[in-house]
Amino acid sequence: MIRNPWPALSARRRSLAVPAVLALVLAAACSNSTSGSKGSSGAVPTLTGGCAKYQAYAGHSGTKVTMYASILSPESDSLEKSWAEFSTCTGIKISYEGSNDFESQLQVRVTGGNAPDFAIIPQPGLLAQMVKSGKVVKPPAQTVANEDGWNPAWKTYGSVDGTFYAAPMSANMKSLVWYSPKAFKAAGYQVPQTWAELMALSDRIAKAGGGKPWCGGIGSGTATGWPATDWLEEVVLGSYGGDVYDQWVSHQVKFSDPKIITAMQTVAGWMQNPAWVNGGFGDVKSIATTTFQDAGAPILTNKCWMLQQASFYQAQWPKGTKIGPDGDIFAFRLPAVNPAVPSPVEGGGEFVTAFSNRPEVQAVQNYLSSSDWASSRVKVSTGWVSANQGVDKSLYTDPVDKLSAEALTDPAATFRFDASDMMPPAVGAAQEWKSLTKWFAEGQAIPKVAADIDAAWPQ
Template sequence: MSPSPSSRFRQQLIVAPAVLGLALVAACSNSSSSTGGGGGGSATLAGDCAEYQPYAGHSGTTVTMFASILSPESDSLQQSWAKFSSCTGIKISYEGSNDFESQLPVRVNGGQAPDLAIIPQPGLLAQMVKTGQVKKPDATTVANENKWSPVWKTYGSVDGVFYAAPMSANMKSLVWYSPSAFKKAGYQVPTTWADLMKLSDTIAKSGTNGSKPWCGGIGSGTATGWPATDWLEEVVLGGQGGDVYDQWVSHKIKFSDPQITGAMQTVANWMQNPAWVNGGFGDVKSIATTTFQDAGGPILTGKCWMLQQASFYEAQWPKGTKVGPDGDVYAFHLPAVNPAIPNPVEGGGEFVTAFSDRPEVRAVQDYLSTAAWADSRIKVPNATGWVSANQGVDKSLYTDPIDQLSAAELTDPTATFRFDASDMMPAAVGSGQEWKSLTAWFAEGQSIQQTARDIDSAWPQ
């Protein structure tokens, strides 16, 4: 499942106004006597603010935004639109919640929908569209989607109708490790699944002081379980290929079918092997109670060697951690289970969805769909771990090695790319029963067969 992410930073509730960088106001002066005000004026923006002219005329308005993105990522997000906000006078009141997936439907059905929501699951988007309250983007936002690969537009569409503009992308198929620890031990980065499993066995047999080859955590508030969905998706995509993956997403192939239960057994051999996990935390069951944010910590203390987690995990390393090929931590591409599958890449993303069609709301949604906004998000200082699949983005702006790696993989035309499966499934399954059942699989030792049956039974008729 795509945390976003996402579903990503879920330790606390954060409600914060997004009007940052007020020092920018002087530079972004309004040269017109008309100040807009709710779209009623025709302000002319000058100086550094001139680039925001298409969004002028709405000074003094507020747009509410609701998402699952919490600090530290939400801090960078708000900085990315600070100049837009100060120049246009549109205040973006941002709220992040670790209960986003459960609270958004409650708010929408209760008449308390936000103006904009950042939805990381196409399945949840489809659920919201059924309420009749999602507003279609305007023509300029639709035109901006030409900078994305066409498949991304389908992820923001329901029944062939485009509703939500893609905002970000993340690379899921990564394994975090310590280059310095590997070098000291004489380990090589594996390039095949067989080599990865062999390395895991070697580390397990030579481990001391409780060190294990793998660490992991699937705790994430009300979204507990989502990292386990990623492990299963990686194995299905890298073992069975894109066609089986697609049929699984649509339930033409069920969880109880041999292709998927076989993949679950591969995951069990890997992440439920008591000799291999959970370095620094405990036994297999401890994976269910360890938060995904904390999961990689033991890599820095030598208690575990590897963590399978997405590109956005970079934001979780402590300040001062050097990330890079010669750093404290880095990441390599998770190899395909089946070497016949060319370069499997699982990714996730987020989609800006409007529940209001007020002019200022459309202005914000439109701006966030542009390559210019994506560039500004990339340029936020010390805000690594975020990439865009928008092909209009200036790739030279990526200075972080993980961001460079992720951007290259996500735009690779030869990759077997698929969007996070659980995010594509109906919300009752992908961000509901599957989270619950996979958590029980780890926490209670529930059988593969029972876990699969429980998830299949939740599929909407």
């Protein structure tokens, strides 16, 4: 399995708010010389003014494509803003639907003959399963050509058995710890640079009283448990490096292997330490019933000090929260458990997967794989990063996005894609979630947790 020092995004991690299709009228900025549909002669209309840049996608006015994903509000709001001008100018309506039950419902819809035109799939394992259903349509030539804007390994992530099916859409940085710079400064705490320093700081905070060092939540609808997979992945990568991580992803190294058992014990000493968690919510078991969206809130009320979560968690902070090195909230890179592992970075990614090859669907597919769309998304988003090399890095005005982009493009980093997303869905998007949830909710023994996950691996 090819790996690289570049990013990818596990985007099932979203808000529970009800999504809605965003209606934005941009007619003042864009105009067409015709209605945008092909005339009786079949000629493609000429787009003018601010719409001229979408000429390559013209000729499909009055059509609609459907898109299904796990991205919910508030992040879905910026997603829909990112293509609003394209939609207005081309006349192609993109009907978006987000669901917290995406992973399970996509399979139901595809096998039931009710597939969307597009699905934004965050797990290569799920992509492989969809391809095996025979319903996924290969991308058009322009989408394939747009892959030149990405590190070549991204094409591998969007491929199944050597055939390219899904263009990468976005990237995120998983290896972050959220904290309050203001609170740290007032207490005299320094951002830890090593795992030993992080553990020592956690112990110091716990003994000081007035708030637990860590808060956490793994609740996420039918995807409950996924944040715990990230904690384990961070420890495996940061303890043993990329080779063991890769062998674990392919099940050459099993969950019951002494290395993974040791990593689980490290996680337990960190996120299942009753003296350290779960600030603002309760005991260790409360982590299983706290949604990941709510998990960081106690940092703002000094009930907890730190939260390990990805860059996209930025969308969960309340409006008006000052985010930056001197603000209410910021983030630092999670250090390696083993100092010998150079700059471990875990990331995740989303892939635009088509179930139709209608002309308007292919037009949207081409646009969403372009650097123009990625730049549009950067302009309307925070907590969102693209690995498309055509995006001008000066567009990142948010300090967390800049931090993430630097880490994800660091050639010296030990980067790996989210392990559970790479594993077969029966494991990474099912049994591992369930077993790790039981681990937190019921205190199930580590050997039992590992054995149950190994048993779920497809033969």
